[in-house]
Amino acid sequence: MKVRYVDGRRAYYAFLAGAQEVARNREELNRINVFPVADGDTGSNMALTLNHILDEVQPAPGLHNTFRSIARASLAGARGNSGMILAQFFNGLAAEFRDQTCVTAPAFGASLARAVPYAYKAVARPVEGTMLTVMQAWADAFQELCRTSRDFADVLARSLEHARESLRRTPQQLDVLRRASVVDSGAQGFVHFLEGIAKMMQGGRLRAALKQRENVRLEAAPVEGGVSTELTARFCCEGYLSEMEMPLADVRAFLERFGNSVIVAGDAERMRFHVHTDHPERVFTALRSYGTFLQQKVDDMMRQQDALYRRRFPVALATDSIADIPGELLDHHQVHLLPLQVIVDGSPFLDRVTLVPDQLFGLLEEVKEYPTSSQPTAQQAEEWLSFLADHYASAIVLSVSSKISGTHQTLSQASERLGDASERITVVDTRLNSAAQGLLVLKAAEALESGATHDELVKLVQEWIPRTRIFVSVATFEYMVRGGRVSPLKGRLGKVLNLKPIVSLDAQGKGIAYGKAFSRRANTKKIMATVAKLHAEAPIDKYCIVHADAPGKAEEYKRRLTSLLGSPPAYVTEISPIVALNAGRGAVAVAVLQGERSP
Secondary structure: OOOOOEEHHHHHHHHHHHHHHHHHOHHHHHHOOOOOOOOOOHHHHHHHHHHHHHHHOOOOOOHHHHHHHHHHHHHHHOOHHHHHHHHHHHHHHHHHOOOOOEEOHHHHHHHHHHHHHHHHHHEOOOOOOOHHHHHHHHHHHHHHHOOOOOOHHHHHHHHHHHHHHHHHOHHHHOHHHHHHOOOOHHHHHHHHHHHHHHHHHHHOOOOHHHHHHHHHOOOOOOOOOOOOOOOOOOEEEEEEEEOOOOOHHHHHHHHOOOEEEEEEEEOOOEEEEEEEEOOHHHHHHHHOOOOEEEEEEEEEHHHHHHHHHOOOOOEEEEEEOOOOOOHHHHHHOOOEEEOOEEEEOOEEEEEOOOEOHHHHHHHHOOOOOOOEEEOOOHHHHHHHHHHHHHHOOEEEEEEOOOOOOOHHHHHHHHHHOOHHHHHHEEEEEOOOOHHHHHHHHHHHHHHHHOOOOHHHHHHHHHHHHHHEEEEEEOOOOHHHHHOOOOOHHHHHHHHHHOOEEEEEEOOOOOEEEEEEEOOHHHHHHHHHHHHHHHHHHOOEEEEEEEEOOOHHHHHHHHHHHHHHHOOOOOOEEEOOHHHHHHHOOOOEEEEEEEOOOOO
16 A cells, blocks of 8 residues: 555554554663663663653644644653654654645655754764664655655655664664674664554554554563663753753753763753753752753663662662662662652752752742642652562662651552552551651661561561651751741741750651750750660660751761760761751751660
């Protein structure tokens, strides 16, 4: 069957067939992923990008309407280098199809030739031997073959051979591919996309793909036998902004100051960027002055490589960003972290990742409204748990208390949506937060290191939770008032009386007022007396100290507690931005984990 033209609906069905082919091959794409970083997610990123587009787009009769929808959805859902390049390519096609309801093969070929440069321009430093190279080879061949044929199916089948040949040459163009004996993963994914479309067109069944729509859904895609490469930066960052006040070319140059692998797609109305950097917090806080963030996404590529190539344990240990524990301990024990969100003037920032403790109090002086917190989205939680299930025999997630955050419920529901994989994931409501939650995570990590199995660790954690306590000395009511947790009247009264509250959690994990004093010294004395009493009841097995921009107070607590308990704290660290929003500047907290009581 000859295909003489493509309109909006045919383009959508062709797109669907291509997406299905990518989804079917995502495991192999993940396995051969070595450039620009061997993080084993190219297949997943391409499948997720294409799947998001299909979820958002409804086929329209006019080609320009369908591709306008595809372009917008691709920017919103683009993942990784490959997804970003695809998104800008689709945006280029949308621009070229601006006034067309349908196109012939020659007209499509001419539009392809003009659309590929959009993809090249999106990349700050284009590299040959990648998807860009194959995309260009295919577009050139398609346009040339239209000189002798007007049949879409025929031209696509023959131009596909040129794309495959370009793909086969990628190891000759990139040394990292040659050393790993693989072709470029993104380029291979693009070829699979074309193969899916070609199969459908040659079969002449443009609507048949609709019956297999569910095949595009991302399922587990474990990576075995991949090739590790050295990281040049730790974090893969992506941001989606609206109303950009900086030209895209300037954004690309701006991002190159912070890292590498820079890609910028879209336009002033909607823009998405990608960059590999060691300092995501600097990237995102710098760009908030030029636009409004709609999405932020950061992947810890070091932790991804730990899971892919350097797994220390068969069980993944994970927690959320409310757990106050130093990053070096998370790294040492390979603990996975899911950030909650801090909403700053309407833009979502990632707690501890794109907004870090050092930045918070300075930011509070600039914002129009006091920031609020939000749990991870259902999609973020599901993708995070899916990664753990893909790469570990099982996973244990120690979440913040369900009485003070919806994070535990979000994670539990996300786990249920993973089907059979959910049986290997245990989400534990720690009924704790901040330093207490972090201390529990450290204790669990040490048990894993000692050889505890999944079931043994879950049992131990449940035993440790009621023996873990936290006491927070709050320096001022100001932040509780600004965050809406204390009324302005009570805040003024507390200021007049110089009240210094002590905050804790009850047995169910709900926040309570544990005590109050009329000076910081009295507060400290009361907390020390409480810890001494607990130590007398059952020896303190482990303790830690956390603070909100109060290193001097933390050092005082460390000195006094070391003398009192006869050992130094497991760690001293700053609290997360979300915890600091409520505790406020100057707060300091002690968390303790008691051993078993003597008979």
